Amino acid sequence: MKFTDKTKTRLIVNLEDVAHNYNYGKKLAKGAKVAAVLKADGYGNGAVAIAHRLEKEGCDFFAVSNIDEALELRDAGVKGIILILGYVFDEYLESAVENDISLSVDTSAHLKKIIEKACGRPVKIHIKADTGMNRTGYYAKGGDLSDDLILSANLIKENANVICEGIFTHLATADVEGGEDFSRLQYERLVNTTNKLRALGINPQIVHLSNSAGLAKFSSFGLDAVRMGVSLYYGYCTDDANFRHTTSFKTKVVNVHEMKKGEGLSYGQKFVAPEDMTIAVIGAGFADGLCRSLSYGKGSVLINGEKFPIIGLICMDMAMIDTLGKKINVGDDVTIFGTDHGKTITVEEIAKDAGRTPYEIICGISKRVPRIYK
Numbered sequence: 001m002k003f004t005d006k007t008k009t010r011l012i013v014n015l016e017d018v019a020h021n022y023n024y025g026k027k028l029a030k031g032a033k034v035a036a037v038l039k040a041d042g043y044g045n046g047a048v049a050i051a052h053r054l055e056k057e058g059c060d061f062f063a064v065s066n067i068d069e070a071l072e073l074r075d076a077g078v079k080g081i082i083l084i085l086g087y088v089f090d091e092y093l094e095s096a097v098e099n100d101i102s103l104s105v106d107t108s109a110h111l112k113k114i115i116e117k118a119c120g121r122p123v124k125i126h127i128k129a130d131t132g133m134n135r136t137g138y139y140a141k142g143g144d145l146s147d148d149l150i151l152s153a154n155l156i157k158e159n160a161n162v163i164c165e166g167i168f169t170h171l172a173t174a175d176v177e178g179g180e181d182f183s184r185l186q187y188e189r190l191v192n193t194t195n196k197l198r199a200l201g202i203n204p205q206i207v208h209l210s211n212s213a214g215l216a217k218f219s220s221f222g223l224d225a226v227r228m229g230v231s232l233y234y235g236y237c238t239d240d241a242n243f244r245h246t247t248s249f250k251t252k253v254v255n256v257h258e259m260k261k262g263e264g265l266s267y268g269q270k271f272v273a274p275e276d277m278t279i280a281v282i283g284a285g286f287a288d289g290l291c292r293s294l295s296y297g298k299g300s301v302l303i304n305g306e307k308f309p310i311i312g313l314i315c316m317d318m319a320m321i322d323t324l325g326k327k328i329n330v331g332d333d334v335t336i337f338g339t340d341h342g343k344t345i346t347v348e349e350i351a352k353d354a355g356r357t358p359y360e361i362i363c364g365i366s367k368r369v370p371r372i373y374k
């Protein structure tokens, strides 16, 4: 299916800007490899399109959440490392092995299943260390290696087809002010764990830690790779203006009408017109990813380079704005985030207005919204 500029509601992704951000990330990483984290369909931007564009920049390391996301990239011809950061259940391990997908391993029980399903075929693993996030990973919060990690190290040694491609952990406080000491502690724990594994004869090829916020604050920590997710699309957690906003969320005006003073608007009728006013209806609603918490004046949109408040309750496919006495016509372009006539609403601004994180906003643009690439 081919989408055109006539499409009403659309997410426009500037792939040149994504490539720019990736290359800027590489510069910040100072020689470390940059893995593109393309979970959740590349944070809503379209994982395959992003991967293909980044491959042209030399990217050969991608990370995703699950087997479906991994196979989508492999089936689309992506050649480099595709690492699944999440857990893969037994029934999918075989297709991971067949498609040369790298697996995160966090228990010896999981590793045993991987070995069983690999049946002697080469299988690449990354050891996931829990250095403090307390989510998943081998216990790696100081002291000796955990018994389970030692058991896993022995399994790796006994099974020559198991390739220890990497070891990693995830920063819990890189995007929190004052979280630097904890990030450094997590780094030390990862390095200690890696050194102890090396002493046992296990040599993970790629040690990786930083996410976007870690990259902005600590570069790669001097390790082999960083994992860059959200900052492929804008400079998360940094005011470094070298990062570009890559993505715009746009729709069109679908109706313009008058409302008399005292009339209620939309579901619940909580917004009551304080005076006679002209309302414009826009063609995107919460089912497209326009957060309902932007209702009742919390959020604004841009039309013809000017800001207009969203009033009343956002509906599933539409939302209403106050035209503020300006001339607005059906078919006028509406920018929910992005730039219009030199004015910009950033994803951070809309996230703040909605009481959400920028991640939730960009991952929340729904499937029915076509992605258009520039």
Ligand SMILES: Cc1ncc(COP(=O)(O)O)c(C=O)c1O
Binding pocket: 037, 085, 169, 170, 210, 211, 212, 213, 227, 228, 229, 230, 231
């Ligand atoms: C394990 C892991 N690494 C890296 C990332 C990328 O993080 P960011 O988008 O903040 O760069 C994520 C994202 O949640 C993750 O779960």
